[in-house]
Amino acid sequence: MSYNLLKGKKGIIFGALNDKSIAWKVAERAVEEGAEIVLTNMAVSIRMGTINELAEKCNAKVIAADATSVEDLEKLFDETMAHFGGKIDFVLHSIGSSPNVRKGRTYDDLDYGFLQKTLDISAISFHKMMQVARKKDAINDWGSIVALSYVAAQRTFYGYNDMADAKSLLESIARSFGYIYGRDKKVRVNTVSQSPTVTTAGSGVSGFDGLLDFSERMSPLGNATADECADYVITLFSDLTRKVTMQNLFHDGGFSNIGMSHSAMEVYSKGAEAEQK
Ligand SMILES: NC(=O)c1ccc[n+]([C@@H]2O[C@H](COP(=O)([O-])OP(=O)(O)OC[C@H]3O[C@@H](n4cnc5c(N)ncnc54)[C@H](O)[C@@H]3O)[C@@H](O)[C@H]2O)c1
Numbered sequence: 001m002s003y004n005l006l007k008g009k010k011g012i013i014f015g016a017l018n019d020k021s022i023a024w025k026v027a028e029r030a031v032e033e034g035a036e037i038v039l040t041n042m043a044v045s046i047r048m049g050t051i052n053e054l055a056e057k058c059n060a061k062v063i064a065a066d067a068t069s070v071e072d073l074e075k076l077f078d079e080t081m082a083h084f085g086g087k088i089d090f091v092l093h094s095i096g097s098s099p100n101v102r103k104g105r106t107y108d109d110l111d112y113g114f115l116q117k118t119l120d121i122s123a124i125s126f127h128k129m130m131q132v133a134r135k136k137d138a139i140n141d142w143g144s145i146v147a148l149s150y151v152a153a154q155r156t157f158y159g160y161n162d163m164a165d166a167k168s169l170l171e172s173i174a175r176s177f178g179y180i181y182g183r184d185k186k187v188r189v190n191t192v193s194q195s196p197t198v199t200t201a202g203s204g205v206s207g208f209d210g211l212l213d214f215s216e217r218m219s220p221l222g223n224a225t226a227d228e229c230a231d232y233v234i235t236l237f238s239d240l241t242r243k244v245t246m247q248n249l250f251h252d253g254g255f256s257n258i259g260m261s262h263s264a265m266e267v268y269s270k271g272a273e274a275e276q277k
Pocket of ligand 1 (some may be wrong): 066067196
């Protein structure tokens with residue numbers, strides 16, 4: 001159902017790889033709500049994934065950019081503004097990757113070159129994107145920028161590895177840049193901390209299936225899906241949330257405020273009994 005929440009707005013969506021991607025769902029919902037969008041991803045992800053299908057469906061231009069490259073980002077914002085004939089209103093940063101996770105390096109045996117890459121791709125790219133946008137004055141007053149995060153930024157989930165550090169940095173960048181962008185241009189900057197979600201990046205986390213089940217049992221409302229995440233992000237791009245900024249907003253069915261739930265305790269007790277036998 002469409003409410004025309006983004007009628008007349010224009011935006012850039014980073015990170016749609018395939019139809020499981022959270023960014024894919026946000027792109028579809030944004031267009032459904034009346035927005036015009038540009039889609040962007042790394043050239044290799046454009047080749048390996050199915051973003052061109054999404055582009056066709058959303059009548060969107062695709063511009064390749066490695067979000068760790070300031071030069072690529074400058075080109076992306078220039079080309080986007082030329083395409084739309086003016087500034088944009090919203091940006092989604094839906095990017096994450098850890099070479100340490102991919103190569104099976106545990107948190108007490110990190111490769112520090114890989115760690116630099118994890119931080120650059122998953123967090124510093126957010127700063128680069130905003131710095132480029134602000135220098136180019138690419139975003140209209142009262143625009144909105146959202147990045148996706150995870151609760152491992154605040155609490156330890158051992159399999160999440162160095163991505164936890166990246167998410168902590170990402171959320172800190174949202175606060176620090178949110179102050180500057182809000183003060184100067186009324187642009188708001190927030191992170192949405194999403195439930196575990198079955199996507200290419202999500203499934204790469206060690207023990208992901210167990211985590212998905214655990215978090216489903218712990219959350220009073222159950223895990224939030226990618227479609228539900230898209231709905232929430234659309235409200236943050238809309239004019240209904242103009243005074244929300246510098247926040248990390250949990251979109252997780254209540255998981256982040258639960259200590260132990262009845263459903264999780266039942267499973268834990270059964271496991272504990274079996275262990276004692
Ligand atoms: N899936 C989950 O369980 C979950 C939970 C909470 C938060 N998140 C976050 O959601 C965001 C989107 O991930 P997803 O789950 O949709 O997975 P996904 O694999 O579909 O998306 C990750 C995207 O990052 C892109 N990317 C990687 N390196 C890049 C670079 N250098 N430049 C530009 N793009 C690059 C990939 O091409 C891909 O499109 C990530 O920030 C992720 O950490 C995911």
